[in-house]
Amino acid sequence: MDMAELLEVAEALLRRYPLCDSCLGRQFAMLGSNLSNEERGFSIKTLLMMNLDRERGLSEDNKELLIALARSGHNPSIEYLKSKGIDVEQIPCYICRGLLEHIPRLVRKALEKLKHYEFNTFLVGSKVPEEVLNREERLRAEYKLDRGESIKAEINRRAGKLIREATGKEVDFSEPDIIVTLDFGLMDVEVLPSPIFIYGRYRKLSRSISQCRWLCPRCRGVGCSYCKMTGKRRLLSIEEAIGSVILKYALGDDVKFHGAGREDVDVRMLGNGRPFVIEVVRPKIRNLDLDRISIEINYRCRGIVEVMDLKFVPRDFVKKLKASAEVRPKVYKALVKVDNELEMDKLSLLERMFKERIIRQRTPLRVLHRRADKVRIKRVDWVKPRMLTSRRVFEALVKCQGGLYVKELISGDKGRTSPSFSEVLGTNARCIRLDVLKVEG
Ligand SMILES: [Zn+2]
Ligand SMILES: [Zn+2]
Known part of the structure; x- marks a missing residue:
């Protein structure tokens, strides 16, 4: 042109x-x-x-x-x-009807809200009434104007520039710390800080703490006298133990706990701990002193939970963590009780039978109410049994693939897991205590 x-x-x-x-x-x-x-x-x-x-x-x-x-x-x-003696009255702009004049006002509002948040990068978005967008589109079609900028692009660019000048922070299109949305319909501003993700490993030293928050079994989360109106089960969870301290410093709305697998309430997680990621929703503070936080968690939860290796990770780390949990090999220590007294050679049979053995495991009966019924094929690398003083109790170290239910590997779960300790030993075996000693990777 x-x-x-x-x-x-x-x-x-x-x-x-x-x-x-x-x-x-x-x-x-x-x-x-x-x-x-x-x-x-x-x-x-x-x-x-x-x-x-x-x-x-x-x-x-x-x-x-x-x-x-x-x-x-x-x-x-x-x-x-x-x-020339002609007075002309100005008419509001056909496309924006004066909407663009409100940019500085909404930016001032945004800056006021942004004061409450710590951030290094930001991105501006906008909500513009549909009819404004339609008018611009029709006009462009009518005059075959196809090389201009859109009104939203102009707003976002101009507001971004004003915010950058006022705060000294930079615009980031891919992973901004905070997203500012100027709403020209409501004439209001919304600021949405991106979540932060903190990786760590936890050791669970107690047999009476769960990994995640559970809803109160009586009121299903509504709040009742049994749960003292909290809606939660009266059981401390790792999620709360770790999350509450992080939340206190990050001043977020909530935390989400992502574990690389989980152990039962009565199972301890020892050794190098289990990897997890805590996601802080809508944090006001992003630059956290993770050393100080882990010291505080470990002090407050001493004897119950320990955390280590806390560090910031990107969002997509959660997906990797979940995917790897399925295959991460683990080493367990189980205390096993059997109905009939065992001959010594039975334990060496057990050791031989579970050397690089493939296990077919149907979803255990005890979790069937919340997990789909399906057959899992998992590998046991080795089992190292050790007789204790009683001939009806022994200890076994088990190394196996992640996702294998070890309690059922021992009991056989009424034939749903095979082969099992019960099957090989020829007597009912059950796990009376279980610790995770190591999560690899
Ligand atoms: Zn205009
Ligand atoms: Zn309740």
Whole structure:
């Protein structure tokens, strides 16, 4: 589009629709770098005015165009017409109806809200009433204008610049710390801090603490006298033990706990601990002193839970953690009780039978109410049994693939897990105590 063509289109546009400087300039955003849409729009209007055929004076045609320019808020045209005794009333911009003038006000509101959050990067988005977007789209189709910027892009860019100048923080399009949404329908601002993700490993030293929060079994989370109106089971969870301390420093709305697998309430998690990620929802503080936090958790939960290796990780780490939990090999220590006294050779048989053995395991009966019934194929690497003083109790170290239910490997779960300790020993075996000694990887 050359300049003559541009002026022709712009003139046709303005004769039909009053457009503010920004909305006009935005349609020709490919012209003149380093100009704002507003400057570009004003320049085009001024060019149109200067381009008028002076010789014909204030002909009807010239007058019409000048009135169109004046209606759209072009001051030189307004002044000129006034000098000729013609007063023209300005008409709100056909596309934005003055909406763009509210950018500074909403940005001020955003800055006020942002004061409560710690962030290094941000991104601005906007909600613009549908009819504004539709008007711009129709106008572009009508005049075949396809190279301009969209009104939302202009708003986001301008607001982003204002916020950057006021805060010194940078715009980040892929992983911003906080997202600012200017809502031109409600004339309000929403700030949404991105969650932070903290990786760590926990050791669970107690046999009466669960990994996650559970709903109160009586009221199902509503709150009743049994749960003292908390809606939660009266059992401390690792999620709460770790989450409450992190939440206190991050000042978020909530935490979500992502474990690399889990152990039963009565199972201890020892050794190097189990990997987990804590997600803090809507944190106000992002730069946390993780050393100090782990010291506080370990002090407050001493004898119950211990955390180590806390560090920040990106969002996609959670998916990797979950995926790896299924295959991460684990080493367990089980205390096994059998119905009939055992001969010594039975334990060496057990050791031989479970050397690199494939186990077929149907979903255990005890978790069937919350897990789909299916057959899992899992591998046991080895079992190292050790007789204790009684001949009806022995200890076994078991190394196996993640996701194998070890209690059922021992009991056989009424034939649903095979082979099992009960099957090989020829007597009912059950796990009376279980510890995870090591989670690999
Ligand atoms: Zn406008
Ligand atoms: Zn309750």
